Amino acid sequence: MVPLFFNPFVSLLFMASLRLISLVLAVVLFQGCAPLEPDLPVDEEGEPIDLPPPGEDWLFFESVEPKEEISTRPTIEINFNSYLDPETFNSYGTLRMRSGGLTNAGRVDYWMTRRQLRFRPNADLEPRLSYQLQLLADDLRSITGSPLHTLAILPRLHTSEDLEPTDPLRRPEVSWEEVEAxxxxxxxxxxxxxNWMLPELTRESLIHKRSEQVDARLVEPFSAPRSYLMHKILPDYPLRRKEVQPPSWSDAPPLSMTDVERIEHWIANGAPP
Ligand code: HEC
Incomplete structure (x- = not known):
């Protein structure tokens, strides 16, 4: 009699069931390793806030300035295609520069209106070396939860003594008087x-005051991305309730991007008087 295993029919059945088991195992394992979906953003009543359609769903570097040549104490501007989630990066330990065994840590400042991170190393770089700019914030995400595109790589930059060092990361000063105007x-x-029964736009009624529309402060001093006022005035900001301000249906003249950025600087500098 032919041993059971060599019976072509039985071995076929055996192979088929092996395949099925490995397939099921692969599916189970794959799901176990799949990244967790970030929680969907919700408003104050717990209602989900609409997310942008799929296809606009990756975060990537749109451009980096300067290109190729930098001074030994540069400010490097990294422009993104989307607004960043402030919970996924901080001012220290987000970016660094590396050349062989040398590393230079630095500080970043997020210029929200420009969707830009500005990086400046803490110490001078060595002249005539090639540095790789490295992102350390592994979980950097857009405000809608889009992850950084897997093929997004920051450029290599060469230091040149001929270029002037740039200013420290400092924003223009903006007083409350200018914002009020x-x-x-x-x-x-x-x-x-x-008659409108709207929140007044005075310094006192904005700073640390809660929005009536979402679970956020209207103005959080030193953090424009956490200030709902910014979410309401940036025309393409993806998360907000109701209308951009001033509402497009009104006769009020729209804000220029210069005005929006002035308001951002005022908040980022701590919303001074
Ligand atoms: C035509 C009248 C009108 C003008 C002009 C206007 N707003 Fe509003 N604003 C409203 C209305 C109505 C709401 C509530 C509905 C909405 O948010 O769309 C509102 C809501 C807001 C909120 C949300 C308040 C909260 O508690 O969350 C902010 C912040 C705001 N406006 C700021 C501004 C700023 C800043 C400007 C000027 C750049 C401005 N608004 C101009 C009518 C106006």
């Missing part, structure tokens, strides 16, 4: 009118 032209027709 912007609100006066574009906002206060409605926000100062008691």
């Amino acid at each position: 912007i609100f006066e032209i574009h906002c206060n027709d409605c926000h100062s009118d008691p």
